[in-house]
Amino acid sequence: MTDDTCLPQTVSFLRVGKRRLEIFQKACIKFGLTIVDHNQNSFILVDDELDFISANKALKSSSLLSSPIFIRTQWLSDSIKQNKLLSHQPYILNATISQPISTITETSNPTNKNEIVIERSSLKRERSISSSASDTDDEINSKKHNIDIQPIQPGELPRTAGKWLCSEASSSTPVVGNPNEKIIEKLREMSKLYLITNDKGRSIAYQKAIEALKRCTHPIRTYEEIKSLPYVKQSLADKIWEIIRTNGLVKLSAFQSRDDVATLALFAGVWGAGTETTKQWFAQGFRTLDDLRKRARLTRTQQIGLKYYNDFNTRIPRDEVTRIETIVKRTADEVVPGLMIETCGSYRRLKPSCGDIDILITFKDGKRHLHESVLAPLIDKLKDIGFLTDDLINHSETSSSSSSTGHISEQMTYFGVCRLPETGSLHRRIDLIFIPANEWACSLLYFTGSAMFNRSMRRLARRLNMSLSQHGLYHGVVRKGVEKINTGQALNTPTEESIFQYLNLPYRPPEDRDH
Ligand SMILES: Nc1ccn([C@H]2C[C@H](O)[C@@H](COP(=O)(O)OP(=O)(O)OP(=O)(O)O)O2)c(=O)n1
Numbered sequence: 001m002t003d004d005t006c007l008p009q010t011v012s013f014l015r016v017g018k019r020r021l022e023i024f025q026k027a028c029i030k031f032g033l034t035i036v037d038h039n040q041n042s043f044i045l046v047d048d049e050l051d052f053i054s055a056n057k058a059l060k061s062s063s064l065l066s067s068p069i070f071i072r073t074q075w076l077s078d079s080i081k082q083n084k085l086l087s088h089q090p091y092i093l094n095a096t097i098s099q100p101i102s103t104i105t106e107t108s109n110p111t112n113k114n115e116i117v118i119e120r121s122s123l124k125r126e127r128s129i130s131s132s133a134s135d136t137d138d139e140i141n142s143k144k145h146n147i148d149i150q151p152i153q154p155g156e157l158p159r160t161a162g163k164w165l166c167s168e169a170s171s172s173t174p175v176v177g178n179p180n181e182k183i184i185e186k187l188r189e190m191s192k193l194y195l196i197t198n199d200k201g202r203s204i205a206y207q208k209a210i211e212a213l214k215r216c217t218h219p220i221r222t223y224e225e226i227k228s229l230p231y232v233k234q235s236l237a238d239k240i241w242e243i244i245r246t247n248g249l250v251k252l253s254a255f256q257s258r259d260d261v262a263t264l265a266l267f268a269g270v271w272g273a274g275t276e277t278t279k280q281w282f283a284q285g286f287r288t289l290d291d292l293r294k295r296a297r298l299t300r301t302q303q304i305g306l307k308y309y310n311d312f313n314t315r316i317p318r319d320e321v322t323r324i325e326t327i328v329k330r331t332a333d334e335v336v337p338g339l340m341i342e343t344c345g346s347y348r349r350l351k352p353s354c355g356d357i358d359i360l361i362t363f364k365d366g367k368r369h370l371h372e373s374v375l376a377p378l379i380d381k382l383k384d385i386g387f388l389t390d391d392l393i394n395h396s397e398t399s400s401s402s403s404s405t406g407h408i409s410e411q412m413t414y415f416g417v418c419r420l421p422e423t424g425s426l427h428r429r430i431d432l433i434f435i436p437a438n439e440w441a442c443s444l445l446y447f448t449g450s451a452m453f454n455r456s457m458r459r460l461a462r463r464l465n466m467s468l469s470q471h472g473l474y475h476g477v478v479r480k481g482v483e484k485i486n487t488g489q490a491l492n493t494p495t496e497e498s499i500f501q502y503l504n505l506p507y508r509p510p511e512d513r514d515h
């Protein structure tokens with residue numbers, strides 16, 4: 001069978017900007033591809049900057065398949081250029097048949113419901129990311145206290161202040177009592193509603209304006225003051241001016257009176273349901289969670305999302321996250337000694353409450369590699385003690401990189417549900433993410449967030465001809481448009497501080513990254 005005979009016939013898109021999406025939609029018509037929802041399709045076209053874990057992370061709030069195949073949108077770009085639909089195989093992000101790795105799946109073994117088995121699968125990331133240069137673990141350790149940071153020509157540096165969110169500490173002042181609290185509240189609502197109605201670009205623009213307002217220590221009264229705020233563009237300045245003048249916002253009222261918005265917001269609370277799915281549910285006439293329970297076709301993860309709807313939508317007090325972390329650490333010590341465990345996300349940014357629990361795991365000595373055989377017993381044990389109650393996704397990815405070193409890098413994720421043993425405890429969403437030692441600092445940075453902070457830092461890296469992901473920081477990257485012509489060389493990033501240094505940014509502790 002040639003590649004062409006097994007070309008995808010249906011595709012869906014993930015994280016592709018509006019303008020590019022329009023171009024791709026036309027290309028799909030031309031090439032006879034049907035665009036469908038994520039949960040109906042196993043071929044998901046993703047932004048070229050996205051890697052396997054990011055794609056999965058993005059999908060986690062979307063319709064989930066057991067094993068989607070991610071294809072870089074470069075496939076369509078190249079097909080457009082060549083005026084024919086090329087084979088998608090070279091553009092696959094995670095699935096080839098050549099490099100088997102393991103995914104963890106539930107066994108149907110009736111004698112032990114909690115047992116997990118390691119199943120060989122054929123997933124592999126196409127793009128080699130993690131350790132392309134000569135970063136063996138030993139080298140990393142020996143360089144640990146002697147960071148060799150290649151100097152960047154000062155002339156090449158973009159002006160960071162006032163332009164890049166990541167160059168500034170997030171405001172620690174609470175919104176309540178902020179002199180512009182009323183404006184912020186309305187902008188927050190707009191940002192949320194844009195997200196629900198699938199307009200991510202506008203949602204982000206509003207979040208940036210909120211960040212600027214949070215930092216402002218005096219009440220904004222004039223149009224000039226609005227215009228002087230960083231990150232606020234014309235149309236948004238007009239909206240803020242409308243709020244100041246009228247105490248209201250016509251656009252927001254219009255949003256709120258739309259009969260679909262409240263329902264979409266309700267459905268958006270189902271873990272595993274993305275905007276395409278929620279829209280579809282609405283179009284199918286569903287209006288309540290009960291409608292979904294009784295009549296909707298739900299994926300396994302959506303069923304769990306619905307089962308724990310109230311629990312998952314209740315924020316987790318900080319001290320509960322601490323107790324959850326303690327259980328994971330204690331169990332890991334018993335089952336797999338020598339692991340380093342760090343709770344990231346909003347918890348590491350010192351937020352008083354968290355949406356979920358994001359735990360990063362690696363080996364303390366940085367020399368040993370993580371294997372499914374190391375991780376499965378930990379997950380098993382956490383199930384045995386009744387702490388993990390449900391699996392959402394088990395995924396491993398392997399990126400075989402520098403063949404000269406033969407070094408294999410692995411990141412493995414487990415998304416599940418946990419609960420403290422005390423009666424009355426709620427079910428909580430927990431991610432256990434197993435990181436290779438040489439990716440630790442970049443992963444720590446990524447999974448600490450915030451998402452806005454990460455976005456800003458990645459864009460800054462791009463401006464410096466670098467590329468930043470949770471797997472590493474590369475320099476000397478050559479791009480043509482969004483396409484990477486040269487993926488560059490990996491920089492040695494033993495600490496988070498080193499990443500800030502490379503990007504010529506002042507170091508920000510996690511609590512200052514809460515943008
Ligand atoms: N689209 C995304 C999603 C996540 N992340 C990174 C930054 C986040 O801080 C981290 C964890 O993701 P969460 O969705 O768990 O976000 P937080 O932990 O920050 O907030 P919450 O309290 O809602 O869990 O992953 C990101 O950069 N971009």
Ligand SMILES: [Mn+2]
Nearest residue numbers: 345346356358
């Ligand atoms: Mn989180």
